Amino acid sequence: LDLVITSYTLVQRDLKDLKKIEWRGMVLDEAQNIKNPSAKQSLAVREIESEFRIALTGTPVENRLSELWAIMDFLNPGYLGPLNFFKRRFATPIEKYGDTDSLKTLRSLVQPLILRRSKTDLPFSQDLPDKQEMTVFCGLSTEQARLYQKLVDTTLEDIDDAEGVKRRGMILALLVKLKQICNHPAQFLKQDSLGRAKRSGKLQRLDEMLEEVVAEGDRALIFTQFAEWGKLLSSHLEHRLNAKTQFLYGSTSQAKREEMVDRFQLDPNGPKIFILSLKAGGVGLNLTRANHVFHFDRWWNPAVENQATDRAFRIGQKKNVQVHKFVCTGTLEERINDMINSKKALAEQVVGAGEQWLTELDTDQLRNLLLLDRDAVIDES
Numbered sequence: 001l002d003l004v005i006t007s008y009t010l011v012q013r014d015l016k017d018l019k020k021i022e023w024r025g026m027v028l029d030e031a032q033n034i035k036n037p038s039a040k041q042s043l044a045v046r047e048i049e050s051e052f053r054i055a056l057t058g059t060p061v062e063n064r065l066s067e068l069w070a071i072m073d074f075l076n077p078g079y080l081g082p083l084n085f086f087k088r089r090f091a092t093p094i095e096k097y098g099d100t101d102s103l104k105t106l107r108s109l110v111q112p113l114i115l116r117r118s119k120t121d122l123p124f125s126q127d128l129p130d131k132q133e134m135t136v137f138c139g140l141s142t143e144q145a146r147l148y149q150k151l152v153d154t155t156l157e158d159i160d161d162a163e164g165v166k167r168r169g170m171i172l173a174l175l176v177k178l179k180q181i182c183n184h185p186a187q188f189l190k191q192d193s194l195g196r197a198k199r200s201g202k203l204q205r206l207d208e209m210l211e212e213v214v215a216e217g218d219r220a221l222i223f224t225q226f227a228e229w230g231k232l233l234s235s236h237l238e239h240r241l242n243a244k245t246q247f248l249y250g251s252t253s254q255a256k257r258e259e260m261v262d263r264f265q266l267d268p269n270g271p272k273i274f275i276l277s278l279k280a281g282g283v284g285l286n287l288t289r290a291n292h293v294f295h296f297d298r299w300w301n302p303a304v305e306n307q308a309t310d311r312a313f314r315i316g317q318k319k320n321v322q323v324h325k326f327v328c329t330g331t332l333e334e335r336i337n338d339m340i341n342s343k344k345a346l347a348e349q350v351v352g353a354g355e356q357w358l359t360e361l362d363t364d365q366l367r368n369l370l371l372l373d374r375d376a377v378i379d380e381s
Helices: 008-013 015-019 040-047 066-075 083-097 100-113 142-161 164-183 201-215 227-241 254-266 302-309 332-342 344-349 356-360 363-370
Strands: 023-028 050-055 131-138 220-224 245-248 273-277 292-295 321-328
Touching: 008 015, 008 040, 015 040, 040 066, 050 066, 066 083, 066 100, 083 100, 131 201, 142 164, 142 363, 164 201, 164 332, 164 363, 201 220, 201 227, 201 273, 201 292, 201 321, 220 227, 227 245, 227 273, 245 254, 292 302, 302 321, 321 332, 332 363
Parallel strands: 023 050, 131 321, 220 273, 220 292, 245 273, 292 321
Antiparallel strands: none
16 A cells, blocks of 8 residues: 545544554645634544645635644644744734744745745746736615614614623624625615626626626636625616626535536637636635636635636636736725735735634724725715
């Protein structure tokens, strides 16, 4: 027996048998699967002894620095100290306060153990066309602005009175609802149809851009984090553009998933527009027939968005890839986009704090973040 390939799920079941063998080496692909050090599969792979260990991942930090610690601790147990020490010494100072000295120290510790090749490195970059990223700023309709302002006004007071886990949960729930409003009132109101065209500034802009994409004979990926919005959007675009679309999300079966990918990649008469939920379609897919990538609602984590973009921007891509990141002006989307851009250098070096950091804002900070700029509202007259 020279090589055994197994899954993270099966490692737990077969642990006793795997531990009996003296392994020369152990390689983890998609090593972010052990980012939670207390999960059963993470504990199982740590129990298997081998002479060397290798971890392969494109996103060593998806949401917080403790995920990097989990991978490094698998490779070299104890190298970065116990988890509680790591959080106190590195994670909190870097994620919460942007401490560049702590960041430099952490980088000096982990960089000698990391072999990393960027898509801009030669000769790798010679095999790829260009990637152009742009932020698409969209106004709010009057209906969106009214719903947005009402939700902020009615929720902030309740958040101010809450504490701890309850408060953090309320903030995350509010952010999700505000994202839904920025997408389209019908999503927030749980309506079955989108109604008249001008209800959403974002959707208006997407319609205009996709008309050009289809007219040029190009293909596009559209990422959203909401399954219910993906379904509404798919139906709307088929009617609006008189073009076939397909939508892949968490409930899509493996067989259907493979069929959709093959149809998009190989069928010249297949759908030109592929809508994907970010979690289900953000990894593990080769979709190089697309040369446009739309992030319709943002994950607010550059590492996750980049990995989704890389479904199109990878070996096999023949055209320049245009990445369109939608942002509603005058809302939390614009302010969070500005905050992420201001910290982008830090995020690209190590940090990707997801949305959790937003739950730590005090009520005044939160109010400033969510404040609606009335000048951004579209005059529908």
